[in-house]
Amino acid sequence: MSDIVTLTEVEKGSVAVIVQVDGPDDSVVARLSHLGFLPGTRIKVVRRAPLGDPTVFELRGNQMSLRKRESSTIKVTVEEVA
Numbered sequence: 001m002s003d004i005v006t007l008t009e010v011e012k013g014s015v016a017v018i019v020q021v022d023g024p025d026d027s028v029v030a031r032l033s034h035l036g037f038l039p040g041t042r043i044k045v046v047r048r049a050p051l052g053d054p055t056v057f058e059l060r061g062n063q064m065s066l067r068k069r070e071s072s073t074i075k076v077t078v079e080e081v082a
Contacts (some may be wrong), residue, residue, distance in 0.1 A: 005078065007043070007057070007071040015044045016076035023073045036060045037074055 010016050018041045023029040036059055037043075046056040046063060054065045 003077070004075050007045075007066075007074040007076055008055075008068050010045050010076060010078055011081065012045050012048055014078055015042060015080040016078045017042055018074060018076050020075040021073060022075070028070065028073060032070065032074065035064055036062065042079070043076065 004019055007016070007018075018037060018039050020039060021029050021032050021037055023032065041059055043057050043059040046058050048055045053068045055068075055071060056063055056065050057071075058064075
């Protein structure tokens with residue numbers, strides 16, 4: 001099994017599966033889950049801004065952009081490395 005890392009550590013073009021979402025408070029976790037960031041969901045890192053923040057992710061047929069502070073709360077295992 002792959003190591004568990006945060007979403008901020010996954011390389012552009014790679015695909016990962018969400019294991020857990022931990023936030024500084026329940027409102028962050030609730031917001032991310034409403035956006036589809038749920039355990040078991042496959043997620044692809046599409047692109048990063050020139051300075052590395054924010055990052056665009058593809059999941060559940062949609063593209064979403066998250067800041068590092070949000071994506072660092074999402075733990076994943078990498079399935080496909082770019």
